[in-house]
Amino acid sequence: MINKTRAIILRKRPKGLPTSEIFKIITEPLPNLQKGELLIKSRYISVDPYMRNRMNPGASYIAPYVLNKVITGNLLGEVIESKAPGYNPGESVVGALGWREYNTAPAKQITRIDVDKIPESAYLSTLGLTGLTAYFGMLEIARPKASEVVVISGAAGAVGSIAGQIARIKGCRVVGITGSDQKVLCLKEELHFDEAINYKKQGNLRKPLKEACPEGIDIYFDNVGGKISDSVMCLLNNHSRIVLCGQIALYNLSRIDRGPRMGPQLLIHRTRMQGFNVYDYCSGFSKAKAEISGWLFDGQLKGPVNIICGFENIPEAFLGLFRGDNIGKQLVKL
Amino acid sequence: MINKTRAIILRKRPKGLPTSEIFKIITEPLPNLQKGELLIKSRYISVDPYMRNRMNPGASYIAPYVLNKVITGNLLGEVIESKAPGYNPGESVVGALGWREYNTAPAKQITRIDVDKIPESAYLSTLGLTGLTAYFGMLEIARPKASEVVVISGAAGAVGSIAGQIARIKGCRVVGITGSDQKVLCLKEELHFDEAINYKKQGNLRKPLKEACPEGIDIYFDNVGGKISDSVMCLLNNHSRIVLCGQIALYNLSRIDRGPRMGPQLLIHRTRMQGFNVYDYCSGFSKAKAEISGWLFDGQLKGPVNIICGFENIPEAFLGLFRGDNIGKQLVKL
Numbered sequence: 169m170i171n172k173t174r175a176i177i178l179r180k181r182p183k184g185l186p187t188s189e190i191f192k193i194i195t196e197p198l199p200n201l202q203k204g205e206l207l208i209k210s211r212y213i214s215v216d217p218y219m220r221n222r223m224n225p226g227a228s229y230i231a232p233y234v235l236n237k238v239i240t241g242n243l244l245g246e247v248i249e250s251k252a253p254g255y256n257p258g259e260s261v262v263g264a265l266g267w268r269e270y271n272t273a274p275a276k277q278i279t280r281i282d283v284d285k286i287p288e289s290a291y292l293s294t295l296g297l298t299g300l301t302a303y304f305g306m307l308e309i310a311r312p313k314a315s316e317v318v319v320i321s322g323a324a325g326a327v328g329s330i331a332g333q334i335a336r337i338k339g340c341r342v343v344g345i346t347g348s349d350q351k352v353l354c355l356k357e358e359l360h361f362d363e364a365i366n367y368k369k370q371g372n373l374r375k376p377l378k379e380a381c382p383e384g385i386d387i388y389f390d391n392v393g394g395k396i397s398d399s400v401m402c403l404l405n406n407h408s409r410i411v412l413c414g415q416i417a418l419y420n421l422s423r424i425d426r427g428p429r430m431g432p433q434l435l436i437h438r439t440r441m442q443g444f445n446v447y448d449y450c451s452g453f454s455k456a457k458a459e460i461s462g463w464l465f466d467g468q469l470k471g472p473v474n475i476i477c478g479f480e481n482i483p484e485a486f487l488g489l490f491r492g493d494n495i496g497k498q499l500v501k502l
Numbered sequence: 503m504i505n506k507t508r509a510i511i512l513r514k515r516p517k518g519l520p521t522s523e524i525f526k527i528i529t530e531p532l533p534n535l536q537k538g539e540l541l542i543k544s545r546y547i548s549v550d551p552y553m554r555n556r557m558n559p560g561a562s563y564i565a566p567y568v569l570n571k572v573i574t575g576n577l578l579g580e581v582i583e584s585k586a587p588g589y590n591p592g593e594s595v596v597g598a599l600g601w602r603e604y605n606t607a608p609a610k611q612i613t614r615i616d617v618d619k620i621p622e623s624a625y626l627s628t629l630g631l632t633g634l635t636a637y638f639g640m641l642e643i644a645r646p647k648a649s650e651v652v653v654i655s656g657a658a659g660a661v662g663s664i665a666g667q668i669a670r671i672k673g674c675r676v677v678g679i680t681g682s683d684q685k686v687l688c689l690k691e692e693l694h695f696d697e698a699i700n701y702k703k704q705g706n707l708r709k710p711l712k713e714a715c716p717e718g719i720d721i722y723f724d725n726v727g728g729k730i731s732d733s734v735m736c737l738l739n740n741h742s743r744i745v746l747c748g749q750i751a752l753y754n755l756s757r758i759d760r761g762p763r764m765g766p767q768l769l770i771h772r773t774r775m776q777g778f779n780v781y782d783y784c785s786g787f788s789k790a791k792a793e794i795s796g797w798l799f800d801g802q803l804k805g806p807v808n809i810i811c812g813f814e815n816i817p818e819a820f821l822g823l824f825r826g827d828n829i830g831k832q833l834v835k836l
Contacts, residue, residue: 229770229771426760426761427760427763431746434746435748438779441768442775444769
């Protein structure tokens with residue numbers, strides 16, 4: 169009988185770029201399973217850039233992590249023991265749970281998944297919050313029209329890689345900005361982006377962007393912020409849209425960064441710049457998942473996944489997000 | 503017979519804050535009136551901040567003024583002579599015409615107005631592009647809901663003063679930011695803003711803004727940009743909207759200004775920030791004018807107007823916009 173688990177706590181709040189010191193692996197007892205609860209063995213744990221914001225003390229759209237408590241996030245696991253009617257050992261589930269090898273949780277907070285036809289990792293990427301974020305950001309905020317020009321920053325990241333493919337499905341010309349030649353290759357060869365640019369090889373990003381977008385930019389799906397965004401904003405077309413999906417370049421700054429004021433640009437081009445959060449679209453999740461599944465089945469959409477193995481490597485996988493280690497969704501397999 | 507007119511040309515393009523040197527008053531011959539044309543004597547000439555952008559050489563949403571040619575803008579005049587069927591001397595008209603005492607123009611480019619019930623200056627303010635800009639910016643872009651908190655920068659300006667009143671009509675709490683105690687008094691006493699702040703008397707605008715908006719800001723109608731906007735952005739609520747209507751603080755800068763990067767703020771609060779131009783809403787002008795007229799008639803909306811007399815004072819009236827001389831719409835009466 170399993171009565172304890174390893175877990176990862178937030179030992180201190182990071183200042184600037186997080187380091188492994190902020191995490192600590194502990195062993196803690198598992199509470200006795202209550203009526204309606206499940207004991208779940210973790211199989212895949214998702215690490216995501218938004219978690220960096222939860223490590224700050226201040227309020228955000230989501231509650232901050234509590235110091236010296238176990239970090240929570242999305243994970244996929246297997247039911248080991250069930251005290252909830254209708255749930256059986258061996259079933260696969262996803263949910264927002266602790267960074268633990270084993271979690272106990274009320275079944276009503278957990279979603280059962282079907283892993284017969286769809287690879288289980290997809291439930292944390294294309295069919296998880298990552299894919300839904302790309303879906304609603306692109307289709308509800310950006311609202312692409314066929315033949316429009318779409319630029320994606322952080323294009324080889326979990327959300328960016330999917331957002332770009334969705335724009336292509338909608339008939340757009342899609343240009344990705346990314347941080348290595350390997351990622352450029354992946355975007356162009358595997359994910360069929362029309363163009364991809366390694367910004368680290370460019371002194372002035374505006375030049376290759378202008379070459380890739382000679383008729384300007386209609387949609388900017390921004391996962392990054394900062395200087396990369398400055399370059400994009402100089403090429404906006406009239407009635408362009410900017411989806412603020414992430415600002416990973418700015419998450420680790422200990423004070424507010426300064427940059428060019430873009431008000432006049434946005435005014436002249438009648439640009440709509442909009443921050444969004446996938447949780448505002450919960451009512452549309454089922455329909456979105458059905459459409460995403462369709463694209464997965466017919467091969468129009470790929471969900472690249474980067475997998476690191478081992479519970480003890482979760483912190484390193486998280487830290488790697490800020491080094492740009494991953495192509496596609498970063499998961500840790502236990 | 504009138505065969506010549508005074509006119510004002512753009513003698514040189516301003517660098518930074520414009521001065522009277524950029525203008526020159528000339529006398530030019532009037533062309534013979536052609537079939538379908540009207541000879542119009544100017545009565546009121548509108549000067550507007552957007553004209554500053556047209557003085558720059560670069561492309562914008564509207565063509566730049568041509569050097570050494572007569573400056574154009576909206577004016578109200580009287581038909582002196584008509585070669586257009588259905589138009590008669592003595593009728594009042596508005597149109598985009600030159601800064602001249604007399605203009606000739608095809609009647610189809612001119613709009614006849616009814617000055618029996620509505621004061622003629624209203625056709626260049628509340629019922630002109632100024633009022634329409636406030637109307638569409640507030641109702642189509644900001645979309646206020648009753649009891650929301652609305653902050654207006656440049657609140658005593660032509661557009662700001664109307665936008666704030668429209669928000670009040672829609673049941674919002676309206677706070678104006680302006681640049682003198684006299685303007686504060688006008689906003690609160692005459693235009694019934696809930697609160698008004700003289701930013702020039704504040705070291706840190708955030709403090710009085712927070713006092714005026716203890717529950718945060720839902721809508722920011724921005725005519726100004728720059729540091730005033732920085733203070734507002736720190737107090738945005740979730741799902742807030744920013745209407746980029748003008749950026750007068752930035753128009754006269756010879757290089758792009760720098761300020762805090764607001765991406766993370768906008769992302770966390772799922773803010774929509776949108777530039778707009780009234781010309782995108784032409785199809786709705788008639789309906790909008792009808793609604794504005796209704797508000798004018800029943801006294802819910804006032805259109806404050808600042809009038810300077812004399813053709814030769816047009817340049818000075820324009821320059822005064824950037825000193826904040828005017829309360830409400832700035833017009834020159836000939």
